[in-house]
Amino acid sequence: MTTPAVTTPAASKQTGALKRFATWDVVVLVALVLVIVIGSAAVEGVGSPQFWRFVTLEVVPIAIIALPMTLVVITGEIDLSVASVLGLTCAVMGDLWAHGVTSLPLLIVLCLLLGAVLGAINGLFITVFGLPSLAVTIGTLALYRGLAYVVLGDKAVADYPVTWTDNAIAPIPGLTIPWVIIVVAVLAVVFGLVLHATPIGRGLYAMGNNAEAARFAGVAVARTKFWLFVSTGMMASLAGVFWTFRFASARADNGDGLELAVVAAVLLGGVSIFGGRGGLIGVLGAVVLLSTLRNALQLANVQANTLTIVTGSLLIASVVGPNVVGMARERLRRRRTA
Amino acid sequence: MRAKVFAVAVAALLAFSTAACAEDSDTPSANTSGGASAGGSIKSGLKVAFLPKQVNNPYFDTSDNKGGKVAVEEFKGSYSETGPSEASPSAQVSYINTLSQQGTKVIAVSANDKDAICGALNEARKAGAKVVTYDSDTKVECRDLFINQATSEGIAKNQIKLISDAIGPDGGEIAILSATANATNQNAWIELMKTELAKPEYSKLKLVDTVYGDDKDEKSFQEAQGLLAKHPNLKGIISPTTVGVAAAARYLSGSTYKGKVQLTGLGTPNQMKAFVKDGTVKAFALWNPADLGYLAAYAGAALASGLITGKEGDTFTAGKLGKFTVGKDATVLLGDPFTFKADNVDQFNF
Numbered sequence A: 001m002t003t004p005a006v007t008t009p010a011a012s013k014q015t016g017a018l019k020r021f022a023t024w025d026v027v028v029l030v031a032l033v034l035v036i037v038i039g040s041a042a043v044e045g046v047g048s049p050q051f052w053r054f055v056t057l058e059v060v061p062i063a064i065i066a067l068p069m070t071l072v073v074i075t076g077e078i079d080l081s082v083a084s085v086l087g088l089t090c091a092v093m094g095d096l097w098a099h100g101v102t103s104l105p106l107l108i109v110l111c112l113l114l115g116a117v118l119g120a121i122n123g124l125f126i127t128v129f130g131l132p133s134l135a136v137t138i139g140t141l142a143l144y145r146g147l148a149y150v151v152l153g154d155k156a157v158a159d160y161p162v163t164w165t166d167n168a169i170a171p172i173p174g175l176t177i178p179w180v181i182i183v184v185a186v187l188a189v190v191f192g193l194v195l196h197a198t199p200i201g202r203g204l205y206a207m208g209n210n211a212e213a214a215r216f217a218g219v220a221v222a223r224t225k226f227w228l229f230v231s232t233g234m235m236a237s238l239a240g241v242f243w244t245f246r247f248a249s250a251r252a253d254n255g256d257g258l259e260l261a262v263v264a265a266v267l268l269g270g271v272s273i274f275g276g277r278g279g280l281i282g283v284l285g286a287v288v289l290l291s292t293l294r295n296a297l298q299l300a301n302v303q304a305n306t307l308t309i310v311t312g313s314l315l316i317a318s319v320v321g322p323n324v325v326g327m328a329r330e331r332l333r334r335r336r337t338a
Numbered sequence B: 001m002r003a004k005v006f007a008v009a010v011a012a013l014l015a016f017s018t019a020a021c022a023e024d025s026d027t028p029s030a031n032t033s034g035g036a037s038a039g040g041s042i043k044s045g046l047k048v049a050f051l052p053k054q055v056n057n058p059y060f061d062t063s064d065n066k067g068g069k070v071a072v073e074e075f076k077g078s079y080s081e082t083g084p085s086e087a088s089p090s091a092q093v094s095y096i097n098t099l100s101q102q103g104t105k106v107i108a109v110s111a112n113d114k115d116a117i118c119g120a121l122n123e124a125r126k127a128g129a130k131v132v133t134y135d136s137d138t139k140v141e142c143r144d145l146f147i148n149q150a151t152s153e154g155i156a157k158n159q160i161k162l163i164s165d166a167i168g169p170d171g172g173e174i175a176i177l178s179a180t181a182n183a184t185n186q187n188a189w190i191e192l193m194k195t196e197l198a199k200p201e202y203s204k205l206k207l208v209d210t211v212y213g214d215d216k217d218e219k220s221f222q223e224a225q226g227l228l229a230k231h232p233n234l235k236g237i238i239s240p241t242t243v244g245v246a247a248a249a250r251y252l253s254g255s256t257y258k259g260k261v262q263l264t265g266l267g268t269p270n271q272m273k274a275f276v277k278d279g280t281v282k283a284f285a286l287w288n289p290a291d292l293g294y295l296a297a298y299a300g301a302a303l304a305s306g307l308i309t310g311k312e313g314d315t316f317t318a319g320k321l322g323k324f325t326v327g328k329d330a331t332v333l334l335g336d337p338f339t340f341k342a343d344n345v346d347q348f349n350f
Helices: A018-040 A048-073 A082-098 A104-130 A133-152 A160-167 A180-197 A199-209 A211-216 A220-247 A258-268 A280-299 A304-337 B001-032 B058-074 B087-102 B118-126 B150-166 B184-197 B217-230 B241-253 B268-278 B290-304
Strands: B047-053 B079-083 B104-107 B132-135 B145-148 B172-178 B204-211 B234-239 B262-263 B283-286 B316-317 B323-325 B331-333 B339-340
Touching: A018 A280, A018 A304, A048 A180, A048 A199, A048 A220, A048 A258, A048 A280, A048 B087, A082 A104, A082 A133, A082 A220, A082 A258, A104 A133, A104 A220, A160 B283, A180 A199, A180 A280, A199 A211, A199 A220, A199 B145, A211 A220, A220 B184, A258 A280, A258 A304, A280 A304, A304 B184, B047 B058, B047 B087, B047 B290, B058 B079, B058 B204, B087 B104, B087 B118, B104 B118, B118 B241, B132 B290, B145 B290, B150 B172, B150 B184, B150 B204, B150 B234, B150 B262, B172 B184, B172 B217, B172 B241, B204 B217, B217 B234, B217 B241, B234 B241, B234 B268, B234 B316, B234 B331, B241 B262, B241 B268, B268 B283, B268 B339, B290 B316, B323 B331
Parallel strands: B047 B079, B047 B104, B104 B132, B132 B145, B145 B331, B172 B204, B172 B234, B234 B262
Antiparallel strands: B283 B339, B316 B323
């Protein structure tokens, strides 16, 4: 029933608690394969080189932010300010460009620094003052977006050199897939290694399961969480740089609502909203699954309202699904032991 | 193992059910059987797609489904309307990409951002689509034609004519309730209204004040109130903004000035219906969105059929609306603003 090709190497060497979640990774990846196979057969255009180009362009910013978000949610926290960090980065970059900062590397460095600072502000409130991340980042969601409007107002800065905007979406030579996917892949490997192959990663699961116990076990809970929020800020601003060049337009409302797409992918990817469970393979699978499904349905002329319903149902399924799988497994085990 | 089988079955079911409904909705668009060429020499079977700023918006429902669709049916094309549920440029880009993959021949789009959707539109044009913008334009180099709903001159002329007709031959003092003090289009219209008032036929109308409601309902309401307190001889108010005209109408209809002080402006039928019926407002204007969509469809079809290229001076026929000429910057003008009165306001829903 299961295709051997989709069982991942990472699944084999997980500990007991994680093994259960390898099953959800498989569900996500099988669903992705099914969407591609059925979509290609039923809808004209799905699976074409151009289809993958457009899906990739859509996936890049969501995936970049989903990487650190996965780690944050595993620790039991959440960062809802990411789309506003993206928007503020776009606004500041647009403003810097309009005021004569024309060096691309300098712009990127300044933007990443800005993202780090914005993330650090979140981190400070959460770790030093011990406030819940949900409340803090809902606050900064509004605050950072508001600042973006202070910087740019309702103007758009759009006069970037064509070479910059073209390069941002240029394909890998010989393919239609944009080269930026390589950047995403490298980042995914880095975050994947940290999460699944280092003591830091094990510490993240530990604090997600029980922060108190983790602290007693010697995990630097506050410090780790602080740096996690810095990393979501930086990744969100990196996504903002890409966003600006992809759409050739810096506006204060760039990426409005994107945080929901990111959180949806993280949850659908099998990360528990209560922390302690989940992995990057499921999340990346879910990011691609959501975009592929949406694009395929759009190609099949499914209206926007229906699409929202489909996405919503998938989210519910993602929260209920792992629990159902877990319960079924539990019942099976009990029956076996009885 | 059983759990795994169960999970896969759930996923399969999920994916299959979505794919199944996808197949259902795909069939109508695949039907491109053309008939005899009805609209002159426009090719039959053209795939025409309307991409509004957002769906679920009555204004675009009127322009697309009551205008564009009618035109596309007249020239035996296949019509579709698609678009995001929120008015964001990035969501619109995703839909443009979909349309270019579907081999759409004509894309009529109302841009959420004049720059951000440019790249996607140009990719669609490379894939063979003709792009017509309506209601809201992109940069000139990203589309083949822009259907302009009304010119500033047309709006200024219309507004002065409406207030003059409403007040009657004796004339009197008038005032303008505008949006924000630095709104480019508002200020252009106000300047042109002054030019218009300088003409001899309007010599009895005297513009005494211009106030700004900032396109906020409450502020506009208070400004309207203030105008009447400050100018006891005021005979008429022009409010060329949908927020302002509705707020002023609400104030007048509940005051003793109702019917004595005339009001006109740019408003939407749904907002203004009640005030036209209770006699507060005799007539107001806006363009007819249905005609705008209708013209956009014909313009796109003329481009896609090779009848025009979009250069200045090109002419084409748009069904019941007649003949149009392409102007500067590849722009086609719909015409004078459309006047809504008691006898026609009920036919519109936006």
